[in-house]
Amino acid sequence: MNAAATETVPLFEHLEFEFLLEYDVFAPSKRGRTRVHQPPDLFRGFLHCYYKDVYGTRPVARELQHGLVWYYCGLDKPPSRDTVDRFLTDLEHVIDDVFDSLVEQAAARGLLDSTYSIDSTHVEAIQYNDAASWNYDPTAEEYYYGFGCTIVSTGAKIPIAAEFTQAKQANKETAMRVTRDALAVDTPIWMLGDSAYDILDWHDLLLAAGVVPIAPYNPRNTDDPKDIKYRVEDRIKKHSEDIRLKQSILDETYNDRTGVERTNDAVKDCGLGHVCARGRVHARTEVFLALCLRIVVAITNYERGNGPGCEKL
Incomplete structure (x- = not known):
């Protein structure tokens, strides 16, 4: 297991991302070419990339091609840039629910x-x-x-x-x-x-x-x-x-x-200050991804016995 993968595995072990599968937006399309998505896995991939200061669909796709990174994010194979781009577009429909779910998990832990x-x-x-x-x-x-x-x-x-x-x-x-x-x-x-x-x-x-x-x-x-x-x-x-x-x-x-x-600064370090997307839809999704990552880091540090206010694992 390479260093990049081992560092981000703890980001996901205590969190629930399965709820993403409940939304029809990630189901295969009924017409035309089947759109295959792996919602929790690609979401993990994006969190890994944002934690590693990798932003934008092309750099994210490139990062997820490396070594065992894609494997330890739960993906069956490295995703293509088109797959990453489609996922980011679809994620916009449910990113608010993802964010709300992570807030609930932080609240349940008394944070x-x-x-x-x-x-x-x-x-x-x-x-x-x-x-x-x-x-x-x-x-x-x-x-x-x-x-x-x-x-x-x-x-x-x-x-x-x-x-x-x-x-x-x-x-x-x-x-x-x-x-x-x-x-x-x-x-x-x-x-x-x-x-x-x-x-x-x-x-x-x-x-x-x-x-x-x-x-x-x-x-x-x-x-x-x-x-x-x-x-x-x-x-x-x-x-x-x-x-x-x-x-x-x-x-x-x-x-x-x-x-x-201080929260604003912490979220900027998680990607809020690096919105590389074109258009309002992708930009908003990237902003909420940064917000989600900040909560994930706080929960992970708490679960590991560290201060949840720490900005790094």
């Missing part, structure tokens, strides 16, 4: 905690991806060519909800949808976001669910700004006359928001 954080990050694309666009990143204060991704994370750099967006800055609808997806996993005590999440509906949604949202108050263009530091200080008065939150507690809790930034 989530009571504080969720939400943030958006930029996703750079290759110049030949006509579906991407030039966007401004206010954090870096520069323009980039690509997409965006909004992520909710918790625990040891574990993404639990996400959405692929055209630009880094998520709109209100995306923020609400990703937040609902996160609440479907479990109900935390706190939900942290930067001033971009100073959204009344976002706060009311969380408070109604029994979650305390903490996002800095943004006075915007108002002529009469409120004397508050966090929006929740005002919104909680409308939900309860008895509950008051000390600003010192809000400050201390909000300091934990850096966790989502």
